[in-house]
Amino acid sequence: MKRSSIKELLQSDKILQEVHVKGWVRTFRSNRFIALNDGSTINNIQCVVDFENADETLLKRINTGAAVSIHGTLTESQGKGQTVEIQVTNLEVLGDSNPDEYPIQPKKHSLEFLRENAHLRVRTNTFSAVMRLRSALSFAVHQYFQQNGFYYVNTPIITGSDAEGAGEMFKVTQFEANNAPVNEEGEIDYSKDFFGKETNLTVSGQLEGETYAMALGKIYTFGPTFRAENSNTTRHLAEFWMIEPEVAFNDLDANMDLSEDFIKYVLQYVLDNCQDDLAFLDSRLAQEEKKKPQAERSEMGLLEKLRFVVDNNFKRVSYTEAIEILRNSKPNKKKKFQFPVNEWGVDLQSEHERYLVEKHFKCPVILFDYPANIKAFYMRLNEDGKTVRAMDVLFPGIGEMVGGSQREERLDVLKEKMAELNIPEEELWWYLDTRKFGTAVHSGFGLGFERLVLFATGMSNIRDVIPFPRTPQNAEF
């Protein structure tokens, strides 16, 4: 007999028909009611066992976590918690689960404990909802770009350029740690290594992506990215997935339009397609919020927050305007900021970004036209000579969701900037070629996928929105 998913059965009108399901036992109550989940939906289906006529040794094997195969009749439920249930005619335990050892109990676990059981945590409601949402978001990312004429480009994960300047890199080498060949100066001789040069895991596919945008027009990357920073925060991972669109002939305004349109599209997609999981996460967040003191509670629930972002325009503010707002803000005047805002040119601290997004504008904010000397070498210098066409999209509770810019398309200006920052031209000869041959205005941005998942699920720690998080001192699994 054909097996149905629980998702299908809960929506079906197959009342009084024979059905077949397989899944894992969530709870077994009163020696009679199995709450069965197969991952197809957050909802369980209740399977009612005729315990009076059942083999007792079989009943003893129906434990939390066990895999079972069930044949039975779909009926309307006599109980209150569900509309339909399965009257079991045949039950087979496919895989036992020793209740003495199985770590996932039918009770609340701390997120810290579940992180230590990352291989099993997806069997909980919270993590299954998060991971289904992550999958849906990932699909929506591709759908958005594909529908809008973008080509998906796979930039290299092992990279030979270390001039991207996006952060500390993980080395890739075949050498033994204490037995690497050295040259006459006593330095490690990478010309003898696998690639014949020093190589690293990518921190960004942007530079390679730019070369493809200068031929395919509109491209995006969506792949793993690595940072060897010793970052211990709720927003950073050593291995994360980044989305990097790059568009030829787009200026910064078009770039801001793209980022806003893109974010709204993928959030609308999950609002339309992940209602059960979002409803669960919405109530989960509401319960979490209740534990906080009144002052720290967020004004909006998860669903409310998502709809708000989709329905309202992001506020676009230049760095210079932002500095003015901050300088005249109450916390600055009352010296509540740890880093007071006095002069133009300083980098904004988290507390300043949070003030702008959460207190002043109360909506996502796009900051643009930053001082040149706090931004990367490839960003387009403005006519004022002191700011660059950079932009950051800031989100409440998350901070920087997107970082992007219009790229410097003028070869001479780019070379000058690289010289200033001691970036050797030989390293990036291929990148400079895009400016030598048919250069054009172009723009792009990077969006940390996990930060998007963080926002869409209402989770608060980035380690809880990726299956197996990689962070300093932790590469278990």
Place this chain on the structure above:
RNA sequence: UCCUCAAUAGCUCAGUUGGUUAGAGCAUCUGACUGUUAAUCAGAGGGUCCCUGGUUCGAGUCCAGGUUGAGGAGCCA
């Protein structure tokens, strides 16, 4: 990397000014009950009090160093 806090049963936690036999709820096991919804009731088992060293007649408790975790900062996406 810096600052703050934490680590006690499988999980979540309590443990008084240092004091003799370290507790609770949940989970597990045994039994009762059976249309339950985190079922209920009765009973039982379960401890390297993170590690190393120190102070003390005596350390879960105090001190030092370390490990791991959490929150915040920096770096950023």
